[in-house]
Amino acid sequence: MSVLTSQDSTVRQRLDADLVEVGRLFAEELKSDLACVNELAEHAQRYHGKMLRPMLVLATAMAVEPGRERTGREHLTAAAVVEMVHMATLVHDDVLDDARMRRQGATINHLQGNEAAVMLGDYLISHAYHLCSSLGSSAVSRMVAHATNTVCEGELLQLSNRHALGLTEQTYFEIIKRKTASLCGVCCGVSAELSGCEKKVADALYGYGETLGIAFQIIDDVLDLAGDQATVGKTLGQDLAKGKLTLPLIHAIGACEGGGREALLGLLKSQAQAGVSAEQARDNAGRVREVLTAGKSLDYAREKAASLVQRAKLGLIENLEETAARAYLLGLADSVVMRKL
Amino acid sequence: MSVLTSQDSTVRQRLDADLVEVGRLFAEELKSDLACVNELAEHAQRYHGKMLRPMLVLATAMAVEPGRERTGREHLTAAAVVEMVHMATLVHDDVLDDARMRRQGATINHLQGNEAAVMLGDYLISHAYHLCSSLGSSAVSRMVAHATNTVCEGELLQLSNRHALGLTEQTYFEIIKRKTASLCGVCCGVSAELSGCEKKVADALYGYGETLGIAFQIIDDVLDLAGDQATVGKTLGQDLAKGKLTLPLIHAIGACEGGGREALLGLLKSQAQAGVSAEQARDNAGRVREVLTAGKSLDYAREKAASLVQRAKLGLIENLEETAARAYLLGLADSVVMRKL
Numbered sequence: 001m002s003v004l005t006s007q008d009s010t011v012r013q014r015l016d017a018d019l020v021e022v023g024r025l026f027a028e029e030l031k032s033d034l035a036c037v038n039e040l041a042e043h044a045q046r047y048h049g050k051m052l053r054p055m056l057v058l059a060t061a062m063a064v065e066p067g068r069e070r071t072g073r074e075h076l077t078a079a080a081v082v083e084m085v086h087m088a089t090l091v092h093d094d095v096l097d098d099a100r101m102r103r104q105g106a107t108i109n110h111l112q113g114n115e116a117a118v119m120l121g122d123y124l125i126s127h128a129y130h131l132c133s134s135l136g137s138s139a140v141s142r143m144v145a146h147a148t149n150t151v152c153e154g155e156l157l158q159l160s161n162r163h164a165l166g167l168t169e170q171t172y173f174e175i176i177k178r179k180t181a182s183l184c185g186v187c188c189g190v191s192a193e194l195s196g197c198e199k200k201v202a203d204a205l206y207g208y209g210e211t212l213g214i215a216f217q218i219i220d221d222v223l224d225l226a227g228d229q230a231t232v233g234k235t236l237g238q239d240l241a242k243g244k245l246t247l248p249l250i251h252a253i254g255a256c257e258g259g260g261r262e263a264l265l266g267l268l269k270s271q272a273q274a275g276v277s278a279e280q281a282r283d284n285a286g287r288v289r290e291v292l293t294a295g296k297s298l299d300y301a302r303e304k305a306a307s308l309v310q311r312a313k314l315g316l317i318e319n320l321e322e323t324a325a326r327a328y329l330l331g332l333a334d335s336v337v338m339r340k341l
Numbered sequence: 342m343s344v345l346t347s348q349d350s351t352v353r354q355r356l357d358a359d360l361v362e363v364g365r366l367f368a369e370e371l372k373s374d375l376a377c378v379n380e381l382a383e384h385a386q387r388y389h390g391k392m393l394r395p396m397l398v399l400a401t402a403m404a405v406e407p408g409r410e411r412t413g414r415e416h417l418t419a420a421a422v423v424e425m426v427h428m429a430t431l432v433h434d435d436v437l438d439d440a441r442m443r444r445q446g447a448t449i450n451h452l453q454g455n456e457a458a459v460m461l462g463d464y465l466i467s468h469a470y471h472l473c474s475s476l477g478s479s480a481v482s483r484m485v486a487h488a489t490n491t492v493c494e495g496e497l498l499q500l501s502n503r504h505a506l507g508l509t510e511q512t513y514f515e516i517i518k519r520k521t522a523s524l525c526g527v528c529c530g531v532s533a534e535l536s537g538c539e540k541k542v543a544d545a546l547y548g549y550g551e552t553l554g555i556a557f558q559i560i561d562d563v564l565d566l567a568g569d570q571a572t573v574g575k576t577l578g579q580d581l582a583k584g585k586l587t588l589p590l591i592h593a594i595g596a597c598e599g600g601g602r603e604a605l606l607g608l609l610k611s612q613a614q615a616g617v618s619a620e621q622a623r624d625n626a627g628r629v630r631e632v633l634t635a636g637k638s639l640d641y642a643r644e645k646a647a648s649l650v651q652r653a654k655l656g657l658i659e660n661l662e663e664t665a666a667r668a669y670l671l672g673l674a675d676s677v678v679m680r681k682l
Contacts, residue, residue, distance in 0.1 A: 034497070036497055037494050037498070092463060095459055096459060114455065120497070122489075123493035125463070141482050149471055152463045152467055156464065157378070159460060
């Protein structure tokens, strides 16, 4: 085992222990005296997945305070806060997308109706701010709330561009920067703030998180078009069904010519219609995938994500000293483009 | 003109001027660089109604700092925050209730779909916390977030009791205390905190706001059953349609005997069914109103509200010195039970 691997495994062990504590803080914050509330909140906790956002908070803290042996309470709390914000967005996203499956299980909206899902999302976001205010830092509260403002803007921009077959790459990137990357950026930014980093380093860390977040969303969009639903564990094909144009599709529309483009646009229109049957949808999705593969549009999107990941890594290398935690963050960025779920 | 009236009109004038500033802070906070976001946010601003919650913040500040001639920036900001929280709950409530009309206009969900309404509500609540964190007081952020936690619990408790024809008065009061009264309580509590009140006075003010909030919701529920839709300006009859038992109905079910009770329960069940026609619903609602009138159930609810208002007023009289602002708060409590909209 190389020295680097051994250091890396130390980071991983500390992260694993920290994530257990984050899960405990998360569950504790959500506890209510009402059984009906606890039941819903417990269901939501099955949505814990890769815990990317808490890991960004925790690994950033390790990277900027390499001399500190244990993660402080304030970073653990911040990690629980960002996971709670993320989970609130998942719950409301599933309402927006009519999704039936999440993390290999039924969604709240599918099980209990949209109304319970809307309220559960509100409950989660409210508790996220409540927990955040326990940190006693108005600056951190302000950063988290600014990120959620931006996430909502991204969602609204996406919503106003549903069925917009002329969506440009520029608007696509604006949407995903806001709806996904702003929260990833703030994970690192908040962690840096709590560690008292100087502005230049804090900005570089925010940039790393944000750039990684953009790459993450591109891959999410690729998986929605071409992933294996059993592996990914959530309803796929939702972007096509909801008329959301993502990077591979934008590329394919631009790359096709003449009759090919007309055929693709026709497929996309038909796929986003309310009355399309499940069989027809599967058939259409297969044909869209063929066009994407033939035009190398999936590769195009994956390469964009890979080049963003390189940029994110460079920002870290230029601004942080070489530590095992920094190596971990670099590896985390790579894993974003390699992931199959 | 009596001295009291002249003092009262001075309070009213200052409040009117303050509310203009609150509206300005509100609009400024919501401004985005995205046109699609501004368009929705502007629509939501048509929902400004009685501005009860900002008035609670502002009049409380005047009552506890009678020597201060102008309302401070922090109280104006807090007033904008509570109005924004309230508006977020209205927008999501309308989704939960499938409501089509609010403040004499179409609801967001009716105009733009549930998805835009869910996101707009999220945008409003996010900005409420963002604005709140600009106050630089973690205590205030914590109080506001605690109130929104409680509001969500109330909504979830109500949701889990839909179609529960055996709902007790106790659970009804638990629901409305959480979903409505907690925010009214915190309006006064936050104002007292910002004014540096001692705990006993702050608690009394919270209690005043909370008790007034309970009375307010009882009257809201009476109006939903027996109000005039054109006057109230929002979709009425929603509680019946959504299987929500409110105080007059709980009283009527308890007061009826034998066949009368069976008939009423039958009506309520039929009214809360998905497929009921508009004509049938109007007919049913008319028959429910007859039962409520015959059993004096509307009077019973109004009397409960009136006695709560008396209790709220007593709390103020015992804890605040006699000022024009205190008189205004006492009058505000009275207006809650007198209102027709």
